[in-house]
Every structure is written in C-alpha cells, then in structure tokens.
Amino acid sequence: MTTLDKKLDRRSFLKVSALAGGGMVLSFSWLAGCKPTTEEELLAMPKEWFELNSYIKIGENGVVTLYSSSPEFGQNVKTSMPMILAEELDVDWKKVIVEQGNFDSQRFQRQSAGGSQSIRQGWTPLRTAGATARAMLVGAAAQIWNVPASEITTSAGILEHKGSGKKAHYGEMASLATAIEVPENPKLKDITDFKIIGNSKKNVEAEKIVTGKPLFGIDYKVEGMKYAAIVHPPAFGMKVKSFDASYVLGMSGIQEVFTINIFNENYVRTFFDVATFPELLVVVGNSTWEVFQAKKNLKVEWENAPESSFTMTGFGGRNPYKVTVPEGLESSANHREKMAEYTQKPGNVVRRDGDPEGAFKKAAKVLEKTYTAPFLAHNTMEPANFFAHVTAEKAELYGPTQWPEPMSAALADRLGIPKENIKINLARMGGGFGLRAYGHHLLEAALISQKIAAPVKMVYTREDEMTYGIYRPTYSATYRAALDENNNLLALHVKAGGVPESPLHANRFPAGAIDNYLAEAWEIPSNITVGAFRAPRSNFMAAAEQSFLDELAEVMEKDPIAFRLELLKRAETNPVGENNDYDAKRYAGVLELVRDKSNWNTPAAGVHRGVSAYFCHNSYVAEVVDTKIVDSKPVVEKVYAAVDCGIVVNPDSATNMGEGAIVDGIGNAFFGELAFENGVATKTNFDKYRMIRHKEAPKKIEVYFVDSKEDPTGLGEPFFPPVFAAVANSLYKATGKRYYEQPFAPQLEMQNLKM
Amino acid sequence: MAIFNLNINGKSQQVDVDPNTPMLWVLRDHLDLVGTKFGCGIAQCGACTIHLDGNAVRSCQLPVSSAQDSQITTIEGLSETGDHPVQKAWMEHDVPQCGYCQAGQIMTAAALLQQNPNPSEEEIENAMNGNICRCGTYTRIKAAVITASQNL
Ligand code: FES
Ligand code: FES
Numbered sequence: 001m002t003t004l005d006k007k008l009d010r011r012s013f014l015k016v017s018a019l020a021g022g023g024m025v026l027s028f029s030w031l032a033g034c035k036p037t038t039e040e041e042l043l044a045m046p047k048e049w050f051e052l053n054s055y056i057k058i059g060e061n062g063v064v065t066l067y068s069s070s071p072e073f074g075q076n077v078k079t080s081m082p083m084i085l086a087e088e089l090d091v092d093w094k095k096v097i098v099e100q101g102n103f104d105s106q107r108f109q110r111q112s113a114g115g116s117q118s119i120r121q122g123w124t125p126l127r128t129a130g131a132t133a134r135a136m137l138v139g140a141a142a143q144i145w146n147v148p149a150s151e152i153t154t155s156a157g158i159l160e161h162k163g164s165g166k167k168a169h170y171g172e173m174a175s176l177a178t179a180i181e182v183p184e185n186p187k188l189k190d191i192t193d194f195k196i197i198g199n200s201k202k203n204v205e206a207e208k209i210v211t212g213k214p215l216f217g218i219d220y221k222v223e224g225m226k227y228a229a230i231v232h233p234p235a236f237g238m239k240v241k242s243f244d245a246s247y248v249l250g251m252s253g254i255q256e257v258f259t260i261n262i263f264n265e266n267y268v269r270t271f272f273d274v275a276t277f278p279e280l281l282v283v284v285g286n287s288t289w290e291v292f293q294a295k296k297n298l299k300v301e302w303e304n305a306p307e308s309s310f311t312m313t314g315f316g317g318r319n320p321y322k323v324t325v326p327e328g329l330e331s332s333a334n335h336r337e338k339m340a341e342y343t344q345k346p347g348n349v350v351r352r353d354g355d356p357e358g359a360f361k362k363a364a365k366v367l368e369k370t371y372t373a374p375f376l377a378h379n380t381m382e383p384a385n386f387f388a389h390v391t392a393e394k395a396e397l398y399g400p401t402q403w404p405e406p407m408s409a410a411l412a413d414r415l416g417i418p419k420e421n422i423k424i425n426l427a428r429m430g431g432g433f434g435l436r437a438y439g440h441h442l443l444e445a446a447l448i449s450q451k452i453a454a455p456v457k458m459v460y461t462r463e464d465e466m467t468y469g470i471y472r473p474t475y476s477a478t479y480r481a482a483l484d485e486n487n488n489l490l491a492l493h494v495k496a497g498g499v500p501e502s503p504l505h506a507n508r509f510p511a512g513a514i515d516n517y518l519a520e521a522w523e524i525p526s527n528i529t530v531g532a533f534r535a536p537r538s539n540f541m542a543a544a545e546q547s548f549l550d551e552l553a554e555v556m557e558k559d560p561i562a563f564r565l566e567l568l569k570r571a572e573t574n575p576v577g578e579n580n581d582y583d584a585k586r587y588a589g590v591l592e593l594v595r596d597k598s599n600w601n602t603p604a605a606g607v608h609r610g611v612s613a614y615f616c617h618n619s620y621v622a623e624v625v626d627t628k629i630v631d632s633k634p635v636v637e638k639v640y641a642a643v644d645c646g647i648v649v650n651p652d653s654a655t656n657m658g659e660g661a662i663v664d665g666i667g668n669a670f671f672g673e674l675a676f677e678n679g680v681a682t683k684t685n686f687d688k689y690r691m692i693r694h695k696e697a698p699k700k701i702e703v704y705f706v707d708s709k710e711d712p713t714g715l716g717e718p719f720f721p722p723v724f725a726a727v728a729n730s731l732y733k734a735t736g737k738r739y740y741e742q743p744f745a746p747q748l749e750m751q752n753l754k755m
Numbered sequence: 756m757a758i759f760n761l762n763i764n765g766k767s768q769q770v771d772v773d774p775n776t777p778m779l780w781v782l783r784d785h786l787d788l789v790g791t792k793f794g795c796g797i798a799q800c801g802a803c804t805i806h807l808d809g810n811a812v813r814s815c816q817l818p819v820s821s822a823q824d825s826q827i828t829t830i831e832g833l834s835e836t837g838d839h840p841v842q843k844a845w846m847e848h849d850v851p852q853c854g855y856c857q858a859g860q861i862m863t864a865a866a867l868l869q870q871n872p873n874p875s876e877e878e879i880e881n882a883m884n885g886n887i888c889r890c891g892t893y894t895r896i897k898a899a900v901i902t903a904s905q906n907l
Contacts, residue, residue: 074853074890202849209854210845210861211837212790212830219789227784252756252773288793289780290773381794381802381855381889430792430855431889462795652849656895660852663891686799686887694883697893 050174052133053182054107055085055126062157062171064091069101069108070118071402072205073432075657075716077118079204080650081126084119087196088130088189091170092156098204103404103424111426113402114437114532115617119649119712131186133177140176141168191647191709200652205428217399217427218385218459225387226255228448228458229291231281232468233302235679236528237329240279241303248283248298253290257283257298260447262440267413268320269312272406275440276469276529282448288459295461304329305527325527329679332374332474335499338524339476343370347495347520350506353577354516356482359491363482367555371479371544373742374673376472376533377681377689382430383465386445389455394421395446400429400436407439411446434532438470463684471674472533473498477544482516487556490516496541497522500530503537509587509615510549512580513567528676534664535616535717539724542614543669543742546725550610551738560611560729561595564588582615586644589706590622593642597704598624607637610729612722617714619645620706623662625698625726627734633754634731636666636698641719643703646710658703658719665723667692670745670755690745759819763788764832774820779803781819782829790830790858794887801886804859804866805829811866813885830858833865841865844903852890860886864900872907874900 046059057065066082066089082098101108109125110117134154141159142149145166152161157170191197208215233239245257260282262275281300285291307327313320360366386399395417401407404424412419429436445458460468477496484490492514496504502521511517533539553563565588570576572584591613594600603609606628613622626638639662648654671690675682683689728739735751745755761768763786770785779796782788782805791814794802798813805814806828833839841864851857860883867874867882874882879900888896 074851076852200849202846203851205854206846206849206851207837209851209857210830210842211833212788212858214789216792216855218793219783221784221787221789287772287776287780287784289776289784292796379889381792381800381853381887383793429853431853433889459793462797656849656852656892659894660891663893664889667891685797686795687797691887691889692891692893693885693887694893694896695880697891697897699894701894 046171050178052136052174052177053129055129056089056133058170058174060171060174062169063095063097064089064157064170065097065099067099067101067108069111070122071111071113071404071426071429072100073113073400073402073429073436075113075118076203076650076653077113079201079653080119081122082204083196083201083649084122084126085130087194088127089134090154090156093196093201095157100426102426103408105405111404113432114434115714117714120618120714123711127188128186131188132183135183135186136177136180137170137173139180140173144173144176197647197649198651201650203653215428216382216430217387218382218430220387220398220427220457222389222455225455225457226284226452227286227288227291228282228284228445228456229295230444230458230460230464231283231295231298231300232277232464235329236276236469236676237305237327237679238302239277239305240281241301243281243301244299248294251290251294251297253286254294255284255286256452257281258451260444260451262414262443262447263410264414267410269310270317270406270409271312271314272403272438273312273410273440274438274470274529274531275443280444284448284452284456292461324525326525328527330526330528331677332675335474335524336372339372339474339497339499342497342522342524343476343478343495345522347497347522349518350504350521351511351517351519351577353511353514354491356491356493356516356518359516360480360482360493362484363490364485365483365487366480367483367552368478368480369548369551369740370476371547371740372476373474373540373543374675375474375528376668376672377466377674378431378433378435378533379466379689379691380429380431380433380435383462384441384460384468385458386441387455387457388442388445388449390415390417390446390450393417394423396423396425397442397446398425399427399442399445400432401426401439401442402429402432402436403439407442410439410443414443415446415450433534434536435470438531462686466684466689467681469529470531471528472536472539473501473530475503475540477503477541479544479548481552483556489514489552489556491518492516493518494545495520495522496544497524499524499528500526503540505537505541505581507579507581508541509571509580509582510545510567512575512577512584513571515576517576534661535720538614538616538717538721542612542721543724543728546612546614546722547728547738547740550725550729550732561591561600564591564613586620587613587615590620590642590644593704593706594622594624594640597642597702598640600624608730608733610726610731610733612724612726612729614718614722616721617717619643619713619715619718621718621722623722623726625723625730627727627730629734629753631754632752634734634748636696636727638700639698639702639726641701641703642706643719644706644708645715645718646708646712648705649712651705654705654715655703657716659701661716661719662701662723663692663697665720666698666727667696669724669727669742670696671743673743759823761819761822761827762825763827764829770819772819774818776819778805778814778817778819778822778827782814788829788831792855792858794856794859800856801863802856802859804862804886806862806866809866809869811863830862833861839865840903840906841868841899844899844906847902848895848899850892850895850899852892856886856888860888860896864896864903867900868904868907873904
C-alpha cells in the first residue's frame with residue numbers, strides 16, 4: 001500500500017498538475033449540497049484551477065473541486081469522502097464540486113470499494129489532504145499579509161487575520177498556495193470542531209440520478225462503438241467444444257462471432273481474477289438487442305471440462321498457491337448430502353480453549369443444532385458490462401468495478417500493453433455487493449475490442465449475470481453446547497464448513513467468553529465459483545451463531561439479551577484465550593442500546609420479536625426485528641438497529657445504507673437461494689429468483705448510532721449479518737418453530753403460512 | 756428493418772430498426788436516452804419503466820411497432836428541470852443508493868400519482884411492488900411517494 005506522503009509530495013503534485021493541464025476541461029458536475037437558489041449562488045466556473053494536491057483544486061473564484069477516488073456503488077462515498085476533505089480544508093460545502101477520480105495508483109490511495117474499508121482507510125489520509133491544503137492557503141496568506149501563519153484563522157473558505165483586519169477567500173490565495181512548501185504534519189481539527197462531518201449532506205449525484213443522466217457503465221457510448229454479448233457454458237463443469245456461427249452471421253446487425261481466452265497460459269492470477277469460464281463465445285454487432293437475439297440462436301456444442309488447475313497469489317502477490325478446479329456436474333442435492341457427512345467428521349481445529357471434550361463428557365445436557373444456507377447470487381441491478389477501446393499501444397476502459405488495481409495487471413498481461421498505457425475509468429455502479437471486485441468483465445471487453453480493433457461495449461443479459469458464478473457459497477454450521485444439571489454452560493463447540501470454503505472466524509464471539517471452546521472448519525471443493533458477498537462468511541456465521549444463542553438462552557431459561565450480555569461481561573472482565581478480535585464492551589453497548597430503544601421487554605400487542613447482534617468490519621450492530629402474522633402471512637413490521645461504527649461522517653446516508661442492508665437481509669433470509677442440477681443454475685432471472693419487493697420491506701426501520709469519538713469503522717456490511725437470526729428468532733416467537741435452513745419461506749409455507 | 760415514427764418526450768423521432776426491437780433498446784441504443792434502464796428484460800424488475808399515454812409500462816416488453824401511435828415519456832422527459840414533485844421528493848428523502856433502479860421507480864410513482872393523487876399506503880405498495888430495488892431503499896421510496904402526493 002502506498003503511503004499518503006507519496007500522494008502529497010511535490011513531485012506527485014507536479015505530475016498531477018501536468019496531467020490536469022492549465023485549462024483542464026471539466027464536465028460540469030452537480031454542485032454538492034443543496035441546489036443553488038439564487039443567480040449568485042449558481043457558481044460561475046472559475047477561469048483557472050490551482051491544484052493543491054491529488055484530491056483538491058481551487059478556482060480563483062473560491063469554487064473548490066474535491067476528487068472522490070473510491071469507486072461508488074451506492075455506499076455514497078462520493079459524498080462522504082469529499083465531506084472529510086471539506087471538513088479539514090474548512091470550506092463552505094455549497095462551494096464544493098465533486099468529481100470522480102479515475103483509477104490512478106500514482107495519484108490516489110487505495111481505489112477500492114470493498115470490505116467496508118473506504119471511510120476507514122480514507123479517514124486519516126483524507127483529513128490530512130484537507131489539512132495540508134488548508135495549511136498551504138494559510139501559508140500563502142501569511143506571506144502576502146506579512147503576518148505569522150499561526151495568527152490566521154479559517155472558516156468556510158475564508159482566511160482571516162484578526163489583528164490587521166485582513167480577509168480573503170481561498171480562491172484569492174490559491175495560486176500562491178501552490179508554491180508553498182507542502183507541510184509535513186499539518187494539524188488536524190479537534191473532532192469537537194467538526195462542522196461538516198456528522199451533519200447529513202445530500203447525495204451529490206441525486207439530481208443526476210432522478211433525471212436519468214448517463215452515469216453508469218452501461219450508459220456509455222462513443223462514435224463507432226460496437227456492441228458485444230458473451231455466451232458462457234450452460235453448466236459449471238462444462239466448456240466449449242465447437243460452434244457454428246453460420247446462421248447467426250446472417251442475422252441482422254451481426255458482425256462477428258469468435259471465442260476469447262480470458263488469461264494467458266502461465267498467468268498467475270490474483271484473488272480477484274476469478275474467471276469462471278476461461279473460454280467464452282462472443283457475438284459482436286450493431287446494437288445490444290441484436291447481439292442478445294443472436295446469442296440465443298448461436299449453435300454451440302459443449303463438453304465436460306476435465307479437472308484443471310492454475311496458480312493464484314494472495315494479496316499483494318504473496319504466497320502463490322495452486323487452485324484445482326474439479327471436474328463434474330454438481331447438484332445441490334449432492335452438496336447437501338456431502339455437507340451433512342462433513343458435519344459428522346472431525347474438522348480442522350482452528351481454536352481450542354480449556355478442555356471442551358472433557359466438558360462435553362461431563363455434561364448433563366447437550367444442545368446440538370445444525371444450520372445451513374444456500375448459494376446466493378448477488379443480483380446487482382446493473383448487469384455486468386464494460387466499455388473498452390484497445391489499440392496497438394493503449395487501452396481505455398470504462399465501467400463498473402469495485403477494484404480496478406488488480407485488473408490493470410491482468411489487462412497488461414493479457415493485452416500485451418504496459419500498465420501505464422491502460423486507463424480504467426470508474427463509472428457509478430448499479431450495485432456491487434462484492435461481485436464487482438472480480439474483474440473478468442474488464443478483460444472480456446478489452447479482449448473483444450482488441451480482436452475487432454474497435455471500441456466496444458459488452459453487456460451481459462440478466463441470465464448471463466445470474467448464471468456466471470462468483471456466488472456466496474453454500475454453508476453449514478453445527479453448534480453444540482454442554483450444560484450441567486443446573487443449566488450452567490460448560491462448553492461450546494462449533495464446526496462449520498461449506499462448498500468450497502468454511503465460513504468460520506476462529507476468534508469471534510462467543511470465543512473468549514466460554515472456558516471450554518472448540519472451533520473446527522472443513523471445506524468441500526467445487527467448480528462453482530464463489531466470491532465476496534456483503535460481509536462474506538459473517539453473513540452466514542451470524543445467522544447460525546445468533547440463532548443458536550437464542551435457543552440456548554431459552555434452554556438456560558434466560559432472556560436472550562441478558563444472556564448475551566452475561567457472556568460479553570465475561571469476555572470483557574476475564575477473557576478466555578487470546579486474539580479475541582472484538583471489543584466486548586462495545587459489543588455489549590449496541591445490545592444495551594437496541595434493548596432500550598426497542599423497549600425490549602414491552603413489545604407492542606401482537607408483535608413477536610427477535611434479537612441478534614454481530615461484530616464484523618470493526619463495527620458492532622445489534623438488531624431487533626418485530627414480526628406479526630397478518631392473515632396467515634408473516635410480516636416484518638419494524639426493525640430497530642443499534643450500531644457502533646465510530647464517528648459517523650454522513651448520518652442520513654449511513655442510515656440509508658443501514659436500512660438497505662436490513663431489507664437485503666430480510667429478503668435473503670426469506671427468499672434468497674440459488675440451486676444447481678447437473679451443474680446448471682436452476683434460476684436464471686427474477687421470475688424464479690425471488691427478490692424482496694416493496695410490500696415485503698418492513699414498515700419502519702429505526703437506526704441508532706452509538707455516539708462515538710473513535711475513528712470510523714465499516715458500515716456497508718455490518719448491518720447485514722445480524723438480520724438473518726433476528727428474523728429467525730422473531731419467527732420462532734410467532735410460530736413456535738425454529739428455522740435452521742435458509743431460506744425460510746419454503747418452511748413457512750409448509751406451516752401453511754403465506755409467503 | 757423498418758422506419759418507425761415515435762413521439763418521445765413531446766418530440767417526433769424516427770428510427771430504422773427491426774419491428775420486434777423493444778422500446779427499451781430503441782431508447783437506449785438508437786436515441787441515446789439511457790435513463791431508462793435494463794435490469795431483467797422479462798418485465799420482472801421495473802428498471803425499464805416508461806409512460807405510454809400516461810400509463811407505466813415495461814419498455815423491455817414493448818416492441819417499437821406497437822409504440823408508434825402513442826405519447827411516450829421517459830425519465831428524461833418527466834420534467835424540464837428535474838422539478839417534478841416525485842423527483843423533488845426523491846431528493847428530499849435522499850432515496851437513491853446505487854441509483855440504478857430509481858428512474859423506473861420514479862416513473863412508476865409518477866404514473867400512480869397522476870391516476871391517483873392521494874394513494875393509501877396499500878395502494879402505494881401495490882403500485883410499487885413490480886419495481887425491484889436491490890439496494891433496499893423501499894422505506895424511503897414509500898416516504899417519498901407520500902411526500903410527492905402532498906406536493907402535487
Ligand atoms: S428490464 Fe424491463 S422489467 Fe426489468
Ligand atoms: S438504488 Fe440500487 S437498485 Fe435501487
């Protein structure tokens with residue numbers, strides 16, 4: 001990871017200035033904040049920009065452009081990251097224009113949307129970038145006014161020296177400021193002085209979104225551009241044998257049909273180079289509709305793919321390892337059988353505290369339950385697509401990607417073009433949820449463009465998108481608790497695995513709270529590809545663990561919240577083992593907050609409530625779900641969420657994200673499922689793959705943030721994992737049945753409830 | 756291929772396409788009106804919603820040949836300056852996350868309010884149920900439709 005200093009030093013500054021050029025043309029962007037109401041407020045664009053560092057440039061009239069460098073997929077970093085810059089720069093938010101920074105690893109730090117990291121990783125660098133620029137403006141004013149810099153104050157883009165009565169706006173000092181030495185350690189604001197951070201700002205792209213402006217990769221078009229569609233094998237475990245394009249080439253608007261190979265023979269893949277099908281068929285033509293029609297009519301013979309393998313490296317090119325792709329056409333029924341077998345066999349021990357085996361031998365009572373969940377498709381609303389224009393010397397790409405950096409290496413290798421001649425421009429994404437961290441679609445578009453020697457936009461159909469792979473894996477977890485005759489908890493044992501990976505986090509709660517603890521993991525290889533899906537692994541482990549703790553509390557005759565708090569007290573005051581990766585006090589804090597905000601002990605009449613809490617991405621979330629049965633239909637009435645994610649930059653937008661994750665969780669808990677028969681995904685579009693819809697969303701969601709002075713932690717993911725168990729636990733109260741298998745809808749239907 | 760005369764957002768437009776081409780792709784690829792979105796192509800998600808003589812329809816299932824004699828409105832033509840009460844309410848409630856579904860949501864909501872300026876919550880839920888929002892902004896969508904209905 002490159003450090004901030006590199007991004008702000010004089011050399012990179014000069015480079016940026018050169019890149020930007022004197023009269024850099026700016027596509028006029030929607031002004032941040034409220035719509036200007038008066039003519040005067042309609043900002044005239046400056047005649048000249050002065051770039052103070054990679055993230056900030058100031059016009060001579062005081063208008064400020066802030067670059068948002070992270071990819072935007074609905075987490076609203078395009079508003080909240082510039083808010084951090086604006087805070088330390090100390091500007092008037094109404095004078096801010098936000099521009100998307102395109103992928104440029106020399107210029108920007110960590111351009112990635114994933115792991116709920118944008119704000120966490122951006123926090124100090126962005127504050128520093130803002131403070132640095134502010135210090136340079138102060139330095140310029142000190143020189144011109146001939147007063148000590150320490151006597152100059154700033155406020156909302158105005159510099160002032162009280163002693164001499166001198167005042168100027170940033171624009172007036174911007175030119176000279178570029179010549180001021182970049183300060184080493186600019187002073188950051190005291191967080192109690194924040195004016196922008198913590199005060200909700202509207203989405204800077206809201207007006208463009210509601211008026212249908214072209215913002216997404218799929219909206220892109222250039223003169224002479226061709227359209228392309230891909231055809232991938234109909235089943236995991238199959239590959240292309242041969243094809244006959246003669247009929248399709250006679251169809252209207254169709255230009256070419258060919259195959260592409262995604263990687264070079266000996267290419268060492270990174271973690272994000274998942275290409276489920278290394279060889280694809282491509283149809284190129286004059287419009288999206290025509291290539292979609294043609295692909296349906298393409299005659300292809302498929303054959304079973306033999307076992308294969310490739311080399312992959314971990315983060316940063318470390319620890320290369322061999323990945324074997326097994327042969328065979330897999331079915332969900334077999335997955336289930338195999339998973340059931342593995343739950344009976346010993347797994348790999350990933351954590352052991354005390355003497356769990358001994359404790360189970362002594363137990364008067366053992367509670368054992370197994371939880372499962374199916375594969376899930378991400379189903380981003382915008383299907384995969386990318387624009388590419390590849391020539392002999394260079395490549396230019398534009399479209400949806402959560403993580404361009406690893407793809408620039410893959411593109412360079414495959415296209416035979418040096419990295420520095422490959423430009424990846426970032427479009428707003430119509431959803432990502434982890435899926436768009438994997439960049440096969442960039443390679444596909446680039447290879448097509450290279451082959452046809454023309455600019456091209458490749459677009460997936462919904463069916464392509466849903467059946468291509470990179471799913472949330474299917475998982476299983478078995479929990480066992482040993483109790484003595486007085487219902488005291490003696491030991492806990494968890495054994496969890498999946499196809500093809502285990503979801504287990506060895507050092508998560510309740511590890512650390514129980515003297516005798518055993519955690520085991522197992523894995524079943526598969527040729528169905530998987531990838532990050534909103535809070536990977538946590539999204540299942542939370543469901544299993546928090547459902548089990550609920551049932552355990554009942555057996556122990558304890559209130560579910562009080563029971564969790566007891567365990568957390570133990571972990572806080574006298575933790576078992578080492579490396580427990582959570583802060584028990586903050587964990588307890590969100591449970592207490594949700595208990596109080598929901599009036600836990602006095603639910604409304606007819607309401608059945610369940611609770612759940614989880615820690616991931618360094619944040620703590622507790623949720624209470626209120627369910628009602630209305631006309632034989634389970635209805636989620638209301639959800640309360642309490643969150644500790646440190647300082648909240650943009651509260652209303654953070655709330656929106658929380659609401660969305662909760663709705664997402666309810667939807668997947670009830671309906672989310674992708675199954676396979678002989679390698680074929682049994683659902684290919686939204687007619688079969690049931691998504692949560694308007695009517696099924698809760699009537700109300702209340703989100704409460706713990707008032708915190710801690711640096712921000714993750715937000716986009718942590719709301720999601722606890723939802724599943726909170727729903728299951730509230731359904732238990734409503735129906736008297738526990739729900740061990742996701743999705744819940746089929747079981748509810750078997751109980752004669754309507755879904 | 757055949758020539759079709761269309762009336763879109765109050766403007767006459769001519770396209771030369773296969774008669775089966777869905778309006779969605781005529782708008783997006785041939786007329787550069789890309790606000791109308793492709794989500795599923797089978798009338799299941801609502802991302803492609805436009806108005807056909809004031810009714811919300813799924814443009815992915817509307818062949819250009821049957822759109823000839825109608826007034827078509829897309830998100831780009833819903834208002835001149837983005838100040839339709841539904842658009843304003845959407846901004847007031849800061850509804851969008853990724854934003855991809857929102858043009859379709861807004862077009863569905865605008866058609867509902869045109870026909871029923873004072874919908875009940877249940878009527879809103881019924882009207883909006885065909886539009887999927889993968890980001891889960893449903894609670895804000897409902898609040899925004901209510902606000903819009905008050906500001907018509
Ligand atoms: S694209 Fe038309 S309804 Fe989904
Ligand atoms: S805002 Fe992303 S799909 Fe609705």
